[in-house]
Amino acid sequence: MDHALPTPIAPATPEDAGPIVLALPKGRILSELGPVLTRAGVVPAADYADESSRRLRFPTEDPALDVIRVRSFDVATFVAHGAAQIGICGADVLMEFDYAEIYAPLDLGIGRCRVSIAEPVVTQPDDPTRWSRVTVATKYPNIAQRHFATRGVQAEIVHLNGAMELAPSMGLSRLIVDLVQTGSTLKANGLRETEVIAHITSRLVVNRTALKTRPEAIGAWIARFRAALAGRDAR
Ligand SMILES: Nc1ncnc2c1ncn2[C@@H]1O[C@H](COP(=O)(O)OP(=O)(O)OP(=O)(O)O)[C@@H](O)[C@H]1O
Ligand SMILES: O=P(O)(O)OC[C@H]1O[C@H](OP(=O)(O)OP(=O)(O)O)[C@H](O)[C@@H]1O
Secondary structure, three states: OOEOOOOOOOOOOHHHHOOEEEEEEOOHHHHHHHHHHHHHOOOEOHHHHOOOOOOOEEEEOOOOEEEEEEOHHHHHHHHHOOOOOEEEEEHHHHHHHOEOOEEEEEEOOOOOEEEEEEEEOOOOOOOHHHOOEEEEEEOOHHHHHHHHHHOOOEEEEEEOOOOHHHOOOOOOOOEEEEEEOOOHHHHHOOEEEEEEEEEEOEEEEEEHHHHHHOHHHHHHHHHHHHHHHOOOOOO
16 A cells, blocks of 8 residues: 655755754664764764663754654654655565655665564464464564455454553453564574565664655765765765
């Protein structure tokens, strides 16, 4: 499903637009991002990496760039609406929302995991091709629904924001769709991975309208991140 958005109100000139805003996800991606940001020349105020700080918007050493720190899912929302012009989030988030306004030019190769289906180890083997409907606990309702629909199966979604692994044993759902990396969370909760829906890494994302209205600034940031990935220092 394509999420259409109202057209953002463009400033009269790029100069009126203020600093470019880079939306960064707090949590595990942020902890892997440090070296890439440094090589790309993003040097935010010292407290941006301190998750106990209550501040959410940070200046950087470059007066033309500010950083905001938001939840991973919200990076896509800020960028899709043009509130932030660029951002970094997992491909899982992009798959879930499928925002037409977001362009994802760069795979950052961090935050590697997969979106998978899992079921209780004790579940009797069954032939999924014979299902017409199935209950699924997930924080990815669109990904799950689309995936099962391609099999002709109607997914009844139980939408959770975390701890999906508890759902089958507590009678909430037969299956879960969640992120898996080492598999240790599934194992610790008596589940097994039965199918990989997608392999995931983190992406640099940009707002398509901002790329048209401020092509030099946004293009320069894409180039800096590309150089940083290639191991070159942008500064
Ligand atoms: N186990 C994992 N291994 C590697 N990458 C992961 C893993 N779990 C999540 N990710 C990636 O990191 C992103 C953010 O996940 P994280 O667990 O930090 O936040 P969250 O718990 O989904 O967010 P919030 O705390 O806002 O609810 C995910 O969208 C995914 O791309
Ligand atoms: O296969 P593993 O290496 O065990 O990783 C998978 C776990 O990582 C993620 O959770 P996270 O730790 O981010 O916690 P949260 O979703 O509850 O925030 C995901 O939702 C799984 O629970």
